[in-house]
Amino acid sequence: MKLKSTIIPLTGAIALAFAGAAYSQEVVKIAHVGPLSGPNAHMGKDNENGARMAIDELNAKGFTIGGKKVKFELVGEDDASDPKQATAVATKLVDQKVAAVIGHLNSGTTIPASKIYNDAGIPQVSPSATNPKYTQQGFKTAFRVVANDAQLGAVLGKYAVTALKTKNVAVIDDRTAYGQGVAEEFAKGAQGAGATIVGKQFTNDKATDFNAILTSIKAKKPEVVFFGGMDAVGGPMLRQMKQLGINAKFMGGDGICTGSLPGLAGDGLIDDQVVCAEAGGVDESGKKGMDDFRAAYKKKFGIDVVYNAAYAYDATMTVADAMKKANSAEPAKYLPELAKISHKGVTGTIAFDAKGDIKNGSLTLYTYKKGERTLLAVVK
Structure with missing residues (x-):
């Protein structure tokens, strides 16, 4: 009995030591x-x-x-x-x-x-x-x-003018800190490169109906529509642009530049219509x-x-x-x-x-072809 009573406390002590460890x-x-x-x-x-x-x-x-x-x-x-x-x-x-x-x-x-x-x-x-x-x-x-919106917006604005040969641009934002910020920086970049902002409109980050603002923009005949916002709004917007016969390029920041955009835009996503930038990216x-x-x-x-x-x-x-x-x-x-x-x-x-x-933040420019995001260039 004495031996048994000695073993039990020792075993308990060992178990506690392991638990403590x-x-x-x-x-x-x-x-x-x-x-x-x-x-x-x-x-x-x-x-x-x-x-x-x-x-x-x-x-x-x-x-x-x-x-x-x-x-x-x-x-x-x-x-x-x-x-x-x-x-x-x-x-x-x-x-x-x-x-x-x-x-x-x-x-x-x-x-x-x-x-x-x-x-x-x-x-x-x-x-x-x-x-x-x-x-x-x-x-x-x-x-x-x-990279931040000042870098991203400036690069996209310049790209719209120098690469896409754009003269007239319309800008839409979703009134969020991100959407409004990137749209403002894009407008600065585009104007600085020589483009004219022919219209500014805004929506919200939960909107689904854009007919009124798109109809207003259509009358201004822009060559590029820039949207500051996320893909959940940008996708349906592309659908309605097609329904209204707006054939302008559609540009945006990293909020629309996702793998989910094709599914959200459906048949509104036309090859090479979208140009967007991701705030980041890697070179070769x-x-x-x-x-x-x-x-x-x-x-x-x-x-x-x-x-x-x-x-x-x-x-x-x-x-x-x-x-x-x-x-x-x-x-x-x-x-x-x-x-x-x-x-x-x-x-x-x-x-x-x-x-x-x-x-030295990088930016990656993309378009979409056959429903797939396609790399255009990585810039700094």
Whole structure:
């Protein structure tokens, strides 16, 4: 009996020791926020998938920070592309003490949420918000891994005049921070290159009927219609342009430049009619890496990349790299390393300027042929 009573406590102590070792592994929470409901849900889920790929890879490799193995946990939140919901989610994530935020997707949600993260000292890296105002607020916690609208709009505006030989342009935006911002920058670029803006109209990001604004534009006989907004609105707009006999080129930013546009536009998408720009892109030297990422993404999730998944992946990996360099997952300790990082990612080298914008950001111009997005050029 004496022997038995001695063995039981020892066995219990050993079990507790093992349990303690298992639970001593530090859990580092990284949040992703984007629209997982509403018309932009396919884009939000795509970005979340990119972040999840990075998290799963880091955990599979046994990532260490300061010589200690850590486990990353992805905290996914839905902001529904709504500024009010975005700020509510941001407050929730601050309360949960996440170490970093990947997101948001839309400029209209990224900008208001950024103040909450900044006040809490939590680094935020957006894989897709392009409005210049995001990084012009003076927040040390705000970063983006894609080019901004000033770059994107200027390139598209110049392209409309120099490559497409356009003289008359009509501009439509969806009144969101992103849509209005990129439309304004395009108009500046086009006018600067010598085009005339013959009409300006606006809709909203949930609209489905564009007959009134398109009829007004048709009377002005534009050679290009630029739309600042997302594919969920741009696709139906293309359908109605065809119904009204508007044969103009249709241009837009990365919001319409998706793999989902052909399905949304249906027979409204005519070969070579659309010219759009993605805020990012790789040159020939980075093509294999991007192709490999897309193949791995499809194998993991069973679908093709829709939007900016590779940028969400790179944003997550860049944050982890900064943590490793700082030997800490505490925001105050790794934030200085993030600000001066040079991380070789799938989308190119991730390095930030003093504002938090990507250095040497690339832009990729696309058109669509036979329902497939087709590369035109990668420019800086």
